[in-house]
Amino acid sequence: MARVGVLLLNLGGPDRLEDVGQFLFNLFSDPEIIRLPFPWMQKPLAWFIATRRAKTSQENYKQIGGGSPLREITEQQAQALESKLREAGEDATVYVGMRYWHPFTEEAIAQIRRDRVENLVILPLYPQFSISTSGSSFRLLEQLWNANPELQDIDYTVIPSWYKDPGYLQAMADLIAQKLAEFPNPDRAHIFFSAHGVPLSYVTEGGDPYQQEIEDCTNRIMQTLNRPNEHTLAYQSRVGPVEWLKPYTEDALKELGEKGIEEIVVVPISFVSEHIETLQEIDIEYREIAEEAGIGNFRRVPALNTHPIFINSLKSLVVNALNTPSRTFSEVVRPKKEKMKMYPQERWEWGMTSAAEVWNGRLAMLGFIALILELVSGHGPLHFVGLL
Ligand SMILES: C=CC1=C(C)c2cc3[nH]c(cc4nc(cc5[nH]c(cc1n2)c(C)c5CCC(=O)O)C(CCC(=O)O)=C4C)c(C)c3C=C
Ligand SMILES: [Fe+2]
Secondary structure (H helix, E strand, O other): OOOEEEEEEEOOOOOOHHHHHHHHHHHHOOOOOOOOOOHHHHHHHHHHHHHHHHHHHHHHHHHOOOOOOHHHHHHHHHHHHHHHHHHOOOOEEEEEEEOOOOOEHHHHHHHHHHOOOOEEEEEEOOOOOOOOOHHHHHHHHHHHHHHOHHHHHOEEEEOOOOOOOHHHHHHHHHHHHHHHOOOOOHHHOEEEEEEEOOEHHHHHOOOOOHHHHHHHHHHHHHHHHOOOOOEEEEEEOOOOOOOEOOOEHHHHHHHHHHOOOOEEEEEEOOOOOOOHHHHHHHHHHHHHHHHHOOOOEEEEOOOOOOOHHHHHHHHHHHHHHHOOOOOOHHHHHOOOHHHOOOOHHHOOOOOOOHHHHHHHHHHHHHHHHHHHHHHHHOOOHHHHOOOO
């Protein structure tokens, strides 16, 4: 029998406050998060943004106990999935590969090689595909595969997104129904789906299917729930000066407050584990905004974590993937010409396009960083990139 492995992909989060700066540096060094025309610009800019953001980010992690719970929860999910697979007669080992923190994807792949895995299912813990999340991990894996001839022996298959899975939809609907039952009049509570945002240009210029998948997912959860409640979809966690997917969560909450809505149940929709954006951003920041807007009864649906129906649905995804033809990184990262997942910054048009505006802003910022560096250190930017 072939040795089977499952690689769960996730973003990762800093375990301790001291890790926040390095975690942010890793995140902003990723060209799928910020893509620059000259690769040598990536690290200095990542360092600059990470340094500027570290303090605020640390304050937020402090409010949720001093670190991200993501590693612990993802490891629990891996264990639960491994047990479920074994119960189903599938002798598989489940590995965790994080994009920006330990255990890194590279560490997981090294272990997979040591364990001589022959059949590998690659399953991102993001129900919907985005070039900034699953896409980034697939690109990294593609690079590892190209660089390591020994990996060619592994027969792998990739699950690009899986939000349509009936078990996932059922688990989400169950959690929402349980939370609605806490309201005095459950049918009156407004269901507020809050998805993690991405810059608008990822969708409009880069062809990221993320927004369409989020909208479809929301509709499917509402159908599965089969209740009369009103609902709204909004996007949270915006970073930086460019426009992101709208409506922004904070604006949508204020609007609902102005309409006289007093009871809402918030559903985090783009992530399956508790993390800083549920525990801090929704539970603390958005709650405050909602209460100021007159929404007195604000409740949040917990993340799926190790919900048994959810773990069972992951098991079914893995079993189905083992029984279907393999799908490669190049198929999911660059699927079909007409559906090209091109990155916003890869497609260039002349004129005052939004891409040009973004670039003008970035170049101005780089000029500003160069000026500050030179004033502080007495050396120009070429010194820092090793050219002087
Ligand atoms: C589906 C989920 C996510 C998408 C899409 C996504 C895109 C995205 N994120 C940033 C910037 C940051 N993300 C940060 C942390 C973070 N993001 C996600 C999920 C998605 N990100 C997770 C699960 C986490 C980790 C949370 C944890 O518990 O540690 C951070 C760091 C935290 C902070 O300082 O706010 C940043 C920054 C961008 C720019 C982006 C799309 C381009
Ligand atoms: Fe993020």
